[in-house]
Each structure stands twice: as C-alpha cells, then as structure tokens.
Amino acid sequence: MTTSFLLITFAICKLIIAVGLNVGPSQLLRIGAIDFDGHLTVHSSDLASVSSDFGMLKSPEEPLAVLHPSSAEDVARLVRTAYGSAMAFPVSARGHGHSINGQAAVGRNGVVVEMNHRETRTPESLVRAEEMYVDVWGGELWVDVLKKTLEHGLAPKSWTDYLYLSVGGTLSNAGISGQAFHHGPQISNVLELDVVTGKGEVMRCSEEENTKLFHGVLGGLGQFGIITRARISLEPAPQRVRWIRVLYSSFKVFTEDQEYLISLHGQLKFDYVEGFVIVDEGLVNNWRSSFFSRHNPVKISSVSSNGSVLYCLEITKNYHDSDSETIDQEIEILMKKLNFIPTSVFTTDLQYVDFLDRVHKAELKLRSKNLWEVPHPWLNLFVPKSRISDFDKGVFKGILGNKTSGPILIYPMNKDKWDERSSAVMPDEEVFYLVALLRSALKDGEETQKLEYLKDQNRRIMEFCQQAKIDVKQYLPHHATPEEWVAHFGDKWDQFRSLKAEFDPRHILATGQRIFQNPS
Ligand code: FAD
Structure with a gap:
C-alpha cells in the first residue's frame, strides 16, 4: 500500500462525483493503488500547471491526475495499468509543455506524466x-x-x-x-x-x-x-563563438549564399547557418535579435530600401582560446565568398554557452514585459529548395504585408543528414528550408497583432502553398483530420500506422497529437 493511496483514492472519488467522468471508478482506484517510487498527484495546482502549453491556443483542460515519476519503471507501471484496464485511458508524457497546439495534453480522462518534474530519485545524467x-x-x-x-x-x-x-x-x-x-x-x-x-x-x-x-x-x-x-x-565543447550577421536585399543572393554555406563540410566552414526575414518593423518585433543593439538600427536603416523585405544571414564560427590567432583569417576567407551588402556586417564574440543559451535572455526580457505568456500561433514549415523563391514572393513579399508579429526564421538543411528510417517527415528534395513564423498575439494590440488575424494568416499561407502546389511539410505538425495526417506522412504512413499497432495498440500515448482515435 502506498503512503498516498488513501489520499489519492479520496481525491479520485471526489473527482468522479464532481465531473461525472466516463472512466470506470475501478480504473481510477487502480491508478491510486499503484506503488510509485515518485508520486501521483491530483492537487489542483499540479493539475492546473499541466493544463495549458506555450501556444495557449486551446482552452486549458485539467487531466485526471499527474504523475511525477522517479524512474522508467514508474512510467511503465502507469502505462501497464492504462493498457490493462477494461476501458483504457490516455497517458501523455509532458516535457516542458512548449508545444503550440496541445500536443502534450491528455484530456480530462487521462494522466499526464510530468517528465521534467525533478524527483530526487530521477536518474542523474x-x-x-x-x-x-x-x-x-x-x-x-x-x-x-x-x-x-x-x-x-x-x-x-x-x-x-x-x-x-x-x-x-x-x-x-x-x-x-x-x-x-x-x-x-x-x-x-x-x-x-x-x-x-x-x-x-x-x-x-x-x-x-x-x-x-x-x-x-x-x-x-x-x-x-x-x-x-x-x-x-x-x-x-568549443570555448568561444564568433557570431556574425549580414544583410541582403536580394532573396536569390541570400539563398545562394546560404546554400553554398551548407554545402561546406570540411574544416573550413561555419558551424551554424541560420537566417531571418526582416519585413518593415520585423527587427523591432524580433525578440531573438537583441544582437542588433541600440546603435545598430542606424546602420540597418542605411541599408533598408524603402521598407522592402531584407534578409539576414546568421552564421557562427566556434573556436578555442588557443585558436584566437587564426580565427579572423578563417572567417575572412569564408566571408569573401559571400555576396551580402558590404556595409551590413554585425559581429560579436561570446562564450559558447552564452551563444547556445541566447534565446533565454530574450525570454527573460519578454517575461519582464508580460509578453511571454501570450498566445503563440506559430507556423513551422519545411519548404523544398526548388520552391523557396515562390514561397518568398507569395508569403514574405505577399501575404505577410509589412507586419510579422515576431521573428521569421529561414535556413536550409541537407536531407542526407536526416535518417530516412526515422518518423520525421521532410520534403522530397536534397535541400529543404525551415521557415518558422514565430508570432505572438496581443489581445490589446493592433488588428494585425490579434490572434484571429494571425491564425487566418496561417490558414492563407497553407492555402497559398496548396494552390501553388508547393509541397511543404509542417514541422511540429498539427493537422485537423485523419486525411491530413495521412497526407502529412505520405510514404511513411503505412510504417507509422503499423508501428502504432505494434507498440501502442490501444492508442494510449500522446493523444494530444490527435493522429489516431482515442483509446479503445
Ligand atoms: P512537450 O511540449 O511537453 O511535448 C511535445 C510532444 O512530445 C507531446 O506529444 C508529448 O507527449 C511528447 N513527449 C514529451 N516528452 C516525451 C518523452 N519523454 N517521450 C515521448 N514523448 C514525449 N524546436 C526545434 O526543433 N528547434 C528550435 O530551435 C526550437 N525552438 C523553440 C523555442 C521556443 C521558445 C519554443 C516554445 C519551442 C521551440 N521548439 C524548437 C519546439 C520544441 O522542440 C517543441 O515544442 C517540442 O515539443 C519540445 O518541447 P517540450 O520538451 O516542452 O515538449
């Protein structure tokens, strides 16, 4: 008998009465009776803390209970109970709840496994x-x-x-x-x-x-x-990072340079290649770009051409303190091959750990202005290289107008670095781009900053891709119908479905993704 058994049983009985759950009381009593190394909680603050996510697009929904596991065996005990019950119930792992569309949610009949809740006995790295x-x-x-x-x-x-x-x-x-x-x-x-x-x-x-x-x-x-x-x-681990940003007014030149950089794999290459789109007030709204510090906007306006779209290439070179003599030379050789606007070079140098943790600094700033915990109607797409310029014309220079409500990242990747056997889905081309529209909606903002406006814009972007036959794949996918999921997985669907039948035949896990029907 667990120490918390009576408490949990009591709370569960209360819950059954309170919300009229359609999960049998015997199942609930069975969860309460499991001897966990960690602990199961039905405390209202624990339930509330897992009922929403970073996206804040769905109404909060409290689960039946939350497990704070302290071992793999704890997780297994819970899932075995869910699987073995006459009426199976959903179990979802929650990492840090940074999904956009409720992917880690479980519904009010399910149990959330708070993977990040640190129980003292959770295995150390x-x-x-x-x-x-x-x-x-x-x-x-x-x-x-x-x-x-x-x-x-x-x-x-x-x-x-x-x-x-x-x-x-x-x-x-x-x-x-x-x-x-x-x-x-x-x-x-x-x-x-x-x-x-x-x-x-x-x-x-x-x-x-x-x-x-x-x-x-x-x-x-x-x-x-x-x-x-x-x-x-x-x-x-490298010790330091030289972090460089340069601007382009031509999308063609920008993407040619990005594609050239990702083709380099020897010693002489940059270690990180990203980029973002700047449409009009994009820099002001770009919470990732504190880098363009107070005095820099002057420089930026000098290269900005009448409010038209600019593109920023973001590259880094890692190094050790002992390489500080040669690093400038290596960067100079690499930069000579690029065709950015010559007056637009922004450089900084920092510790490796500070570079990797750069977005957290932006988070703290946004939190201090109450701008972090707002709805995030993000749209992340993988766009095939052959159609990226059509996407630019239709979306960056078209649908977006001159308002973005947040950073828009764009960078290419090589498909041969992805294992085709994984479940991840990407376009059918050797090089494809991530385009990430990372928007924040403001309740009291202008019309173009409101949630409904941004959601509608996402819908128009997807519609545009469909009409222009740009075969994009959603990253961090969210689809509404079974047909859309089948189309999303394409050739991988049969394998995906058969793995589900083998490893989660009762559809217990990660029901918040809404790919398969609810537990059977
Ligand atoms: P959750 O949102 O908690 O869970 C996501 C899904 O994974 C759910 O379905 C959940 O059930 C499942 N899951 C969670 N843990 C486990 C587990 N242990 N085993 C099996 N399934 C599990 N992504 C990038 O790739 N690159 C980025 O640069 C990037 N930047 C981001 C920046 C911000 C500010 C935010 C909010 C998100 C960013 N993401 C990025 C997206 C991120 O990778 C996803 O949100 C992802 O889901 C991780 O978030 P999480 O750990 O909070 O998982």
Missing part, C-alpha cells in the same frame, strides 16, 4: 567522456544536459535555438537549429534509447537492438513510447 556520450533522463532540459557535459569539456553536437526544452520532447519531433546542416537534427545524434511502450514494456533500442522501435520513436510525436533515457553523442 551520466557523462562517459571516453566514449563521448551522455545518458540523460527523457525529461531533462537541454540546458541542464549542456551544463553537465561542459563539466567534462564536452557538449552535444546538434541543438535547438532554445534550451529550455526537454530531451524527450525535441527527440519526438526532430530538434533543429543552425548546426543541423552539418550534424543533422538532434534525432540524428542519438545512440540509444530506453522507451516505455504503449503496452507498458520498458524496451532498450538502438541501431543494433529493437531497430524498428528506435527509428520509429525518433520524430515519432510520442506515438510509440515514452522516452525515459537517451544516449546523446558528444563532441569537445
């Missing part, structure tokens, strides 16, 4: 410096993985722009940033996983063992298992 990997708990935030590995002078190779995301959460999508052109997405840098399947089995998987599950889970939107441990490949 373990760095194996000789083998160049780290074993991390699935709910660990990347910022903590970085801190841990830096103690050994090592770091993961592939990142997201923002580090307060969980390992399990980004590996369920792909995990991309400016290093992906060379190292591939984060899912291409995983050596092994421990996964709790939808039947409640704890399975170890890798390139050699349970291969189908391994590739399926990577980019698998949480559909086949809950990642409780990931083994991440490491490299020696």
Whole structure:
C-alpha cells in the first residue's frame, strides 16, 4: 500500500462525483493503488500547471491526475495499468509543455506524466567522456544536459535555438537549429534509447537492438513510447563563438549564399547557418535579435530600401582560446565568398554557452514585459529548395504585408543528414528550408497583432502553398483530420500506422497529437 493511496483514492472519488467522468471508478482506484517510487498527484495546482502549453491556443483542460515519476519503471507501471484496464485511458508524457497546439495534453480522462518534474530519485545524467556520450533522463532540459557535459569539456553536437526544452520532447519531433546542416537534427545524434511502450514494456533500442522501435520513436510525436533515457553523442565543447550577421536585399543572393554555406563540410566552414526575414518593423518585433543593439538600427536603416523585405544571414564560427590567432583569417576567407551588402556586417564574440543559451535572455526580457505568456500561433514549415523563391514572393513579399508579429526564421538543411528510417517527415528534395513564423498575439494590440488575424494568416499561407502546389511539410505538425495526417506522412504512413499497432495498440500515448482515435 502506498503512503498516498488513501489520499489519492479520496481525491479520485471526489473527482468522479464532481465531473461525472466516463472512466470506470475501478480504473481510477487502480491508478491510486499503484506503488510509485515518485508520486501521483491530483492537487489542483499540479493539475492546473499541466493544463495549458506555450501556444495557449486551446482552452486549458485539467487531466485526471499527474504523475511525477522517479524512474522508467514508474512510467511503465502507469502505462501497464492504462493498457490493462477494461476501458483504457490516455497517458501523455509532458516535457516542458512548449508545444503550440496541445500536443502534450491528455484530456480530462487521462494522466499526464510530468517528465521534467525533478524527483530526487530521477536518474542523474551520466557523462562517459571516453566514449563521448551522455545518458540523460527523457525529461531533462537541454540546458541542464549542456551544463553537465561542459563539466567534462564536452557538449552535444546538434541543438535547438532554445534550451529550455526537454530531451524527450525535441527527440519526438526532430530538434533543429543552425548546426543541423552539418550534424543533422538532434534525432540524428542519438545512440540509444530506453522507451516505455504503449503496452507498458520498458524496451532498450538502438541501431543494433529493437531497430524498428528506435527509428520509429525518433520524430515519432510520442506515438510509440515514452522516452525515459537517451544516449546523446558528444563532441569537445568549443570555448568561444564568433557570431556574425549580414544583410541582403536580394532573396536569390541570400539563398545562394546560404546554400553554398551548407554545402561546406570540411574544416573550413561555419558551424551554424541560420537566417531571418526582416519585413518593415520585423527587427523591432524580433525578440531573438537583441544582437542588433541600440546603435545598430542606424546602420540597418542605411541599408533598408524603402521598407522592402531584407534578409539576414546568421552564421557562427566556434573556436578555442588557443585558436584566437587564426580565427579572423578563417572567417575572412569564408566571408569573401559571400555576396551580402558590404556595409551590413554585425559581429560579436561570446562564450559558447552564452551563444547556445541566447534565446533565454530574450525570454527573460519578454517575461519582464508580460509578453511571454501570450498566445503563440506559430507556423513551422519545411519548404523544398526548388520552391523557396515562390514561397518568398507569395508569403514574405505577399501575404505577410509589412507586419510579422515576431521573428521569421529561414535556413536550409541537407536531407542526407536526416535518417530516412526515422518518423520525421521532410520534403522530397536534397535541400529543404525551415521557415518558422514565430508570432505572438496581443489581445490589446493592433488588428494585425490579434490572434484571429494571425491564425487566418496561417490558414492563407497553407492555402497559398496548396494552390501553388508547393509541397511543404509542417514541422511540429498539427493537422485537423485523419486525411491530413495521412497526407502529412505520405510514404511513411503505412510504417507509422503499423508501428502504432505494434507498440501502442490501444492508442494510449500522446493523444494530444490527435493522429489516431482515442483509446479503445
Ligand atoms: P512537450 O511540449 O511537453 O511535448 C511535445 C510532444 O512530445 C507531446 O506529444 C508529448 O507527449 C511528447 N513527449 C514529451 N516528452 C516525451 C518523452 N519523454 N517521450 C515521448 N514523448 C514525449 N524546436 C526545434 O526543433 N528547434 C528550435 O530551435 C526550437 N525552438 C523553440 C523555442 C521556443 C521558445 C519554443 C516554445 C519551442 C521551440 N521548439 C524548437 C519546439 C520544441 O522542440 C517543441 O515544442 C517540442 O515539443 C519540445 O518541447 P517540450 O520538451 O516542452 O515538449
């Protein structure tokens, strides 16, 4: 008997009476009776804290209970109960709740597993410096993985722009940033996983063992298992970063330069290639660009041509203090090949960790102005290289007008750095672009900043792509109908569906993605 059993049972009975749940009371009593190492809670503050996400686009919905696990076995105990119940109930892992469209939500009949809630007994990250990997708990935030590995002078190779995301959460999508052109997405840098399947089995998987599950889970939107441990490949951590931004007024020249840079893979290359679009007030609204400091807008206006669209290439070169003599020379050689506006070079130099954690600084600023916890109708698309200029004409120079309500990222990646066997979906071309419209909606803002306006703009962008036959794929996908999901997965759909039947036959896991019907 668990210490919390009576309390939980009492709370559950109260819940049954209060909300008239259509899950049988016996199932609920069974959850309360599980002997967890961590703890199950029905405390109202715990329920409230998992009922919404970063997107804030859906009405908050409290789950039945929240599990704060302290081991993979805890997660397995819960999933086994859900799977074995006459009426199965949903179980969703929640990383850091940074989804946009309720993907980590579970509905009021389900249980959320708060992977990031640190129970004292949750396994510590373990760095194996000789083998160049780290074993991390699935709910660990990347910022903590970085801190841990830096103690050994090592770091993961592939990142997201923002580090307060969980390992399990980004590996369920792909995990991309400016290093992906060379190292591939984060899912291409995983050596092994421990996964709790939808039947409640704890399975170890890798390139050699349970291969189908391994590739399926990577980019698998949480559909086949809950990642409780990931083994991440490491490299020696650079000490410093030279961070450069240059501007372009020609989209063609901008993308030619980006594509040239991602074709370099030898010693002489940049380590990170991204970019963003500046439409009119885009810089003011670009919470990622504190880099263009107070005195810089003067410089920017001198290159801005009558409010037309500008493009900013963002590149970095990593180095060690001992290389500081040669770094300038290497950068000069690389920059000579580029065709940016000559007067538009913005350079800064900082510690590696400060570069990686750059978006958090922007977060703190936005939080201080109450501009972080607002709705985020983000749209992330993978656009094939062959159609990126049509996308520019139709969207950046067309649908967006001169208002963006947030940064618009654009950068190319090489498909050969993505493993086709993973569940991640990308366009059918060797090079494709991420276009990320990272907008914040303001209730009291101008018409163009309001949620409904931005949602409608997203709809118009998708409609434009469809009419122009630009075969985009959504990244962090959100689709409304089964037909849309089938189209999203394309050739991968049959494999995806068959993995679901094998590893989560009762459709218990990650129901917030709304790909499959509710638990059967
Ligand atoms: P959650 O939102 O909690 O979960 C996402 C999905 O994964 C849910 O379906 C959930 O059930 C499932 N899941 C969570 N944990 C696990 C687990 N352990 N095992 C199995 N399934 C699990 N993405 C990028 O690729 N690059 C970026 O640069 C980037 N920047 C971002 C910046 C900000 C400010 C924000 C808000 C998001 C950004 N993202 C980026 C998107 C991010 O990768 C996704 O939101 C992702 O879902 C990670 O968030 P999370 O850990 O909070 O996961």
